[in-house]
């Protein structure tokens with residue numbers, strides 16, 4: 001018997017459940033598609049494009065809908081000789097200034113053997129280079145800036161590009177900017193002139209409800225899974241679970257994919273509801289693990305201090321117990337400790353991430369309120385995560401528990 005045999009019961013084409021798969025149809029987003037089409041109509045007419053700003057939480061289809069509609073737009077404009085449309089995408093994660101966005105745009109527009117250095121130019125020079133490149137491409141150019149909120153308050157470029165034509169910097173090209181963001185605060189933080197320009201057309205992507213998610217999952221499952229691979233209620237359970245939690249299609253698809261993997265690993269011929277529950281727990285766990293790894297240095301220190309108390313069976317515990325431990329661990333790790341109140345903010349963050357449970361308690365007659373903390377996740381999970389903290393010198397009790405687990 002072979003060690004590996006091809007799946008014949010659960011996954012027909014599992015790549016279709018992966019993050020980077022681009023669906024060829026969009027379900028449950030009619031109103032958004034209508035608004036987006038209206039915003040893009042000037043492009044088909046050969047007119048100056050409008051700038052569009054898309055916002056909504058993570059996983060609600062901003063990228064998928066944009067890719068789908070811009071592909072359609074490119075195909076449909078080919079029918080008109082007087083429209084020459086080019087679309088360029090730039091992911092702005094880690095680009096925290098107009099300068100960096102401009103340099104990366106220049107390099108996106110240029111060929112790979114003709115890139116410019118990411119530092120060393122005056123800002124105006126980079127903008128001029130960008131205008132030259134845009135004019136060289138010519139026609140209508142749509143620049144899609146994904147995760148645009150990373151640019152922060154240094155947002156001049158979002159004003160400059162759309163205005164460059166009327167300001168006489170561009171002659172042969174009609175540029176349009178499509179900004180995408182899942183940070184609701186970003187729109188408010190834009191300077192008024194940028195807001196007026198970039199947010200000419202705004203499209204809000206609301207979280208999906210269970211009915212919409214079910215439609216998305218059904219369409220995807222039709223091709224990704226074999227016909228009898230889902231037991232009754234499985235798809236609606238994935239949809240309902242994700243709708244109640246985040247309303248994200250990504251979460252719903254991840255749940256179905258994970259549940260399928262669990263069924264396959266168990267040699268089952270179909271996915272059961274119990275696989276969805278198990279998948280939810282596994283995904284939650286890995287999200288929490290990731291949350292712990294991505295904490296700041298002081299978040300790591302506060303976590304280790306609380307873990308030390310938990311291992312000594314001193315939890316639930318109060319800030320006044322955690323703080324001295326935190327301070328000692330910080331000193332051993334060559335970090336200046338924060339004052340108690342600031343460290344308490346980090347404990348509150350850990351509670352918000354679902355790592356700690358926090359309960360308010362009253363101090364009896366003397367009045368006053370205090371909080372008690374304890375882990376709301378399995379300690380083994382925390383010990384595993386802490387093992388990877390490179391910036392913290394671990395106290396002996398914690399180091400010992402790690403060794404015991406790794407043995």
Ligand SMILES: Nc1ncnc2c1ncn2[C@@H]1O[C@H](COP(=O)(O)OP(=O)(O)OP(=O)(O)O)[C@@H](O)[C@H]1O
Nearest residue numbers: 019023026027058059060061062063064182249250
């Ligand atoms: N309406 C839809 N129809 C079909 N698939 C969808 C739909 N909406 C989202 N998806 C799928 O859900 C996943 C997440 O969607 P997408 O990446 O577009 O979200 P997003 O809003 O851009 O999220 P982020 O802000 O995190 O980038 C993708 O796999 C996408 O194909």
